[in-house]
Every structure is written in structure tokens, then in C-alpha cells.
Amino acid sequence: MIKVALIGYGYLGKFHAQKAESIDACELSAIVEPNLDIHQTIKENFPQVKIVQQINEVINLIDAALIVTPTSFHFELINKLIKHNIHIFCEKPIVANSDQAVELEQIAKDLDIVIQVGHSERYHNIWSEFKEDLSLLGQNPLHWYAIRAGVFKDRAKDVSVIDDLMIHDLDLVNMFTQSPLKNINTNHFKIRTDNIDHSVTNLSFENNDSATLISSRNFTEERREFWVSGSKGTLYVDLMNKVYRKSLKEYPIENLVNEKKYEPADHLMLEQKDFYNCIIEKSKPKVDLNQGCKIVHWLDQIKNN
Numbered sequence: 136m137i138k139v140a141l142i143g144y145g146y147l148g149k150f151h152a153q154k155a156e157s158i159d160a161c162e163l164s165a166i167v168e169p170n171l172d173i174h175q176t177i178k179e180n181f182p183q184v185k186i187v188q189q190i191n192e193v194i195n196l197i198d199a200a201l202i203v204t205p206t207s208f209h210f211e212l213i214n215k216l217i218k219h220n221i222h223i224f225c226e227k228p229i230v231a232n233s234d235q236a237v238e239l240e241q242i243a244k245d246l247d248i249v250i251q252v253g254h255s256e257r258y259h260n261i262w263s264e265f266k267e268d269l270s271l272l273g274q275n276p277l278h279w280y281a282i283r284a285g286v287f288k289d290r291a292k293d294v295s296v297i298d299d300l301m302i303h304d305l306d307l308v309n310m311f312t313q314s315p316l317k318n319i320n321t322n323h324f325k326i327r328t329d330n331i332d333h334s335v336t337n338l339s340f341e342n343n344d345s346a347t348l349i350s351s352r353n354f355t356e357e358r359r360e361f362w363v364s365g366s367k368g369t370l371y372v373d374l375m376n377k378v379y380r381k382s383l384k385e386y387p388i389e390n391l392v393n394e395k396k397y398e399p400a401d402h403l404m405l406e407q408k409d410f411y412n413c414i415i416e417k418s419k420p421k422v423d424l425n426q427g428c429k430i431v432h433w434l435d436q437i438k439n440n
């Protein structure tokens with residue numbers, strides 16, 4: 136049984152705690168939350184679990200940790216956990232900037248622990264079919280597109296919309312292209328906060344693919360769409376409504392679009408289960424430290440463009 140601590144019982148942390156409690160491979164041993172005001176609520180929800188304010192109080196009792204604090208605390212917490220050989224699942228983005236990513240990659244180079252990053256959009260039930268279908272689009276280059284937008288929710292204001300929303304689409308494009316970045320061109324606005332609230336980012340890659348990503352937290356409705364076009368057609372996913380559509384050059388004029396629904400998945404549950412499996416089987420996670428750091432480098436380049 137893997138003894139795990141949840142660090143940060145906020146908006147997302149409470150869901151991660153529920154998942155951890157229901158997974159057989161682990162025992163939720165501790166919840167670390169500095170805000171004393173919510174300790175009573177945590178106690179009511181998790182009466183068997185030790186509740187503390189600082190990771191130091193339980194660091195010798197655990198095998199693994201789930202870091203679900205604001206991003207500005209990730210680097211310091213990871214550093215501490217690494218020194219105790221504790222396996223780490225860390226919410227995205229793994230760290231706050233490129234300098235921290237470089238330092239962390241150096242520190243963690245030869246360690247024998249699992250470090251997994253919570254890029255949860257990888258768990259949609261459509262990606263393996265979508266990946267196979269890419270061969271229907273013809274030779275590279277491919278053009279990637281995403282829109283991830285919503286009405287203003289008055290949260291995550293300490294980070295930009297690039298860190299909060301666009302990061303998911305950057306990770307998806309990276310998963311499919313696996314190509315280094317060549318060029319970046321951006322248009323950003325601050326609308327409601329002191330950080331970027333709206334961004335249109337154009338990327339080009341060394342394999343000649345390109346991407347146009349639109350992210351906004353001051354939009355008129357919720358939109359989560361991801362698609363790719365090539366010389367032989369388009370593959371499109373509506374991530375909110377779980378719909379996959381294809382339009383290929385070979386389709387007859389009377390049937391231009393092929394549409395199917397796909398099953399929703401519990402992304403947080405799947406990524407946590409993967410984490411414990413990686414610990415047990417000593418295998419590499421879907422999103423490891425290097426992939427997580429690569430995305431942090433992209434985030435910095437986009438924000439500073």
C-alpha cells in the first residue's frame with residue numbers, strides 16, 4: 136500500500152483527495168493544508184486522515200505526494216520531497232518559470248523516483264483513435280488549432296490564461312507533434328486582471344507543423360475545441376461535448392462529415408491510478424518531468440513574446 140499525502144486542499148485538491156481515498160493501491164495518510172479555517176471541513180470529510188499545516192510534519196511517514204497547491208509553491212515542495220525520495224504527482228504547470236525548470240531537471244536527473252505532471256487533458260477517450268487517424272490527413276505539415284475559452288470566473292488570477300488554460304492545448308500539440316518549437320508570434324490582452332486574460336498564439340515547429348491557439352477567460356461561453364487540418368482533410372474534437380468529427384477529401388459530397396460521440400472519462404482518477412501503477416511497476420509516466428518542463432519553457436517564451 137502506497138502511503139500518500141495530499142498537499143493543498145483547495146479547488147482541485149479536494150477532488151484529488153476523494154480519488155486518492157477510493158483507490159486500492161494507495162492509502163491517503165495525510166492532508167497538508169496551511170489554512171486552519173478549513174481543517175474542520177477536511178476532518179469531517181476525511182475523519183481517518185492526519186491533517187497538518189506543513190509537509191515537514193508528515194514527510195517521514197509517506198511514500199508519495201500529490202502537490203495541488205498554487206504553482207508558486209511547486210518548486211520548493213518538489214525540492215523538499217525529492218530529498219526524502221518521495222514519489223511526486225504535481226499539478227500543472229510543474230513549476231512557475233524556465234529557470235526553475237532548468238534547475239529541477241538538473242536536480243532530478245539521476246533520481247529513482249516517479250515524477251508525474253498533471254496534464255489531465257491527455258485522458259480524453261478519443262486520443263488513440265485521433266492519433267491513428269492522423270495518417271489520413273496526408274504528409275506533414277499539419278496545422279493544429281485550439282480554442283479554450285470561458286466566461287470570467289474570478290479564480291486563478293495569480294497566473295495568466297496561458298498558464299491556466301492554454302497550457303492544456305500546448306501539452307496536446309506537444310503530445311502529437313513531439314517537435315521542437317521554431318517560432319512564436321502572439322497577441323495578448325489583459326482585460327480583467329493584472330495577467331494575460333486573452334491570447335492568440337501562433338507557433339511553428341521544426342517539422343514544419345504550425346499551431347494557432349486561442350485562450351480567453353473573458354469569453355461569452357464555454358468552449359473547448361481542438362482540431363488539426365492537413366492536405367487531405369480535418370479531424371475535430373469538441374472536448375466539452377465529447378464529439379469527434381472527421382471531414383476527409385475522400386468522403387462523398389452527400390456525406391461530408393463523419394461524427395461520433397465518445398465516452399467521458401474521470402481524468403483525475405485515471406491520472407492518479409497511472410501514478411500509483413508507475414510507482415509499483417517502476418515505469419515512466421505519460422507526462423514525466425522532462426515533458427512537464429518542456430511545456431514550462433514554452434509558457435515562458437509565449438508570455439515574454
Ligand SMILES: NC(=O)c1ccc[n+]([C@@H]2O[C@H](COP(=O)([O-])OP(=O)(O)OC[C@H]3O[C@@H](n4cnc5c(N)ncnc54)[C@H](O)[C@@H]3O)[C@@H](O)[C@H]2O)c1
Nearest residue numbers: 143144145146147148167170203204205206208226227255
Ligand atoms: N489539471 C487541471 O485541469 C487543473 C485545474 C485547476 C487547477 N489546476 C492546478 O492545480 C493547482 C491548484 O489549483 P487550485 O485552483 O486548486 O488552487 P486553490 O488556490 O484553490 O487551492 C490551493 C490550496 O493550496 C493551499 N496551499 C498553499 N500553499 C501551500 C503549501 N505550501 N502547502 C500546502 N498547501 C498549500 C492553499 O491554502 C489552498 O487551499 C495549480 O497548480 C493549478 O494550476 C489544474
